[in-house]
Amino acid sequence: MRITSKVTLALAALLPALTNVVASDVLDLAQDTFKGEVYDQDLALVEFFAPWCGHCKNLAPHYEEAATELVKKGIKLAKVDCTEHAELCQEYGVSGYPTLKVFRNGTPTDYTGPRKADGIISYMIKQSLPAVSDVTSESHAEFIKSDKVVLVAYGDASHPIPSAYSQYANTARDSYLFGQFTESSLPSIPESPSLPAIVLYKSFDEGYSIFPAGEITNLDSSALADFVKTNSVPLLDEISPENFGTYAEQGLPIAYLFVDPAEVDTREKLVEEIKPIAREHKGKVNFVYIDAVKFIDHGKSLNLPGDNWPAFVIQDLAAQTKYPLAPSEKVSGKSVKAFLDKFVAGEIQPSIKSAPIPETQDQPVYKLVADDWENLFGATEKDVFAEFFAPWCGHCQRLAPIWDTLAEKYASNSNIVIAQMDATENDIPPPLPSRCKVSPPSNSLVEFVEQHRKSSGGEAAAGGDADEEIFDDEDAPEHDEL
Known part of the structure; x- marks a missing residue:
């Protein structure tokens, strides 16, 4: 038993x-x-x-x-x-x-x-469908709801669908569904546009957007791409690691509303206040809200203090700049609108985070901070070889003694500066110097300096190994962010 x-x-x-x-x-x-x-x-x-x-x-x-x-x-x-x-x-x-x-x-x-x-x-x-699927009266209702964003072009023998539609579909098929409807009896189309017509159906906001009729006769695929970019993301949605790539691919600045997830009423109130502002700047800035507690490190990377919610900040991924609303200003529809108007007009300077400038530079490696950027890179007679690192990065930790050795080799040459910047404590002021070169990690560090230096002076001193291969360890710790 x-x-x-x-x-x-x-x-x-x-x-x-x-x-x-x-x-x-x-x-x-x-x-x-x-x-x-x-x-x-x-x-x-x-x-x-x-x-x-x-x-x-x-x-x-x-x-x-x-x-x-x-x-x-x-x-x-x-x-x-x-x-x-x-x-x-x-x-x-x-x-x-x-x-x-x-x-x-x-x-x-x-x-x-x-x-x-x-x-x-x-x-x-x-991936399973052709770039442009043929849509019929029987399949139309199901097709336009088969993904979050679906485009359908409508035409007939007298009003053919522009070839630019197929051209764009071939380049964007991984991101969106494309269909074409050419039957004589049209299904119900929002606002009954004249043919040819292109309608973007979406599972959010108003549910559809119609491509401007005046631009469709001489349709340009880039104009269609701009139309899709503007209308394929929600007016104001929550951002997370799952959809961050969608916003990044848009190439537009992202306006973040950081809110404590426990403050649901506060979030909903602010979202409703900001929606009209998002609509006004649609196609220029994408608006999102984000869990301030879960993604506090992302907030800090955007130069938010990390202890005062709600907060508001704009990130321009293309320019690698960030524009936080001053902590002293209360986040509201009124303050966000004033801030956005100034941002779009180019009247706000980006926020650049910097560690304090060291009182002395008495070590072979020059400790670079953002506030000292112009002082170092403004000296055009000098060659600067800079490492941008994170303290938690395993590769950076293994490079540290090698970087010290490299600096010691050039310590006697005042025209060659071996520098490093903690990228978690400092922003890189845009733009990078136009004369900069990027070193592939596997290259000899000394060889790279000697190949690209412009200044005069002696070669590197002998001794020490600054050329050790250090990037072959698969066990380096990971660091995830939004």
């Missing part, structure tokens, strides 16, 4: 794991099964992973969920354990985990989509 109970308990413990194995729609592939499962498929997605990898563990439930949805559409999702099948992973150039690759009849390309279930599903559905 006791034995039976133990067996029953053991089976009960194993049952969830057995159920998961049976229920999984992700194929486990090995060297002898890979080609048979993947090479004859029009489309498949393969994850190369390691069981110990934290990112792989985070991806796993999303990958499973996506597989269950995509198998219904005939799209296979598979995985390869690189600790068990190292040769197979090496064959496909896997150098980190997880690595995802899209296979078309055995030919791989890198997967560049999101890593959440809905993002994976959306990306792979786009």
Whole structure:
């Protein structure tokens, strides 16, 4: 009786794991099964992973969920354990985990989509369709709701769809769904525009945007791209690691409202106050709100104090500049509007964070800070070789003694400065000097200095090894941010 109970308990413990194995729609592939499962498929997605990898563990439930949805559409999702099948992973150039690759009849390309279930599903559905799908009366209602952003061009024999539409679709198919409707009997179209017409359907805000009729006859693909850029993100939405890439690709400044997630009423009130401002600056600035507690480090990187919420800041990714609203100003619709108007007019200077200027520079390595930038780089007769580091970075920690040795080699030459800046304590004032060169990490540091220096003076002193290869360690600590 006791034995039976133990067996029953053991089976009960194993049952969830057995159920998961049976229920999984992700194929486990090995060297002898890979080609048979993947090479004859029009489309498949393969994850190369390691069981110990934290990112792989985070991806796993999303990958499973996506597989269950995509198998219904005939799209296979598979995985390869690189600790068990190292040769197979090496064959496909896997150098980190997880690595995802899209296979078309055995030919791989890198997967560049999101890593959440809905993002994976959306990306792979786009991959399965032609750049522009033919939409019919029967499929129209379903097609325009099949993704967060869907574009449909409408035309007929007398009003053909401009060729620029297909040209743009070929370049943006990974990001959006494109369709064309050419039947004589049109479906219900918002605002009933004249043909040809292009409508962007979206699952947020007002639900659709119509391309200006006056610009469609001589449609330019760049104008269409600008239209999509302006209308393909919500007017004011929450930003997170999952959708940050979408905003970054837009190329527009991002206006952040940092709010404490516990202060729901405050957030909702401010969002409603700021929405009209976001609408006024649509196409010039993207507006978002963000969890100030969870992403406090991101706030600090944007030069917010990190202890006073709500807060407001604009980040211009293209120019690598940031513009925080002064902590002394209360965040409100009125203060945000005044700040935005000045920002768009170019009347606000970027905030540049700097550590204090050292009182002395008595070490071989010059300690550079933002407030001392012009003093160092303004001396055009000098050659400056600068390292920008983070104290938590494992590679930086291993480079430190080598960088010291390099500085000692040139200590007697006043025209060559070996410097370093703590990039967590200082911003790099834009723009970088036009004469700057970037050193590939694997190059000899001394050789790089000698190759690119413009100043006169003796060569590096002998002694010490400043050329040690230090970038081959895969175990360096990670540091994630938004």
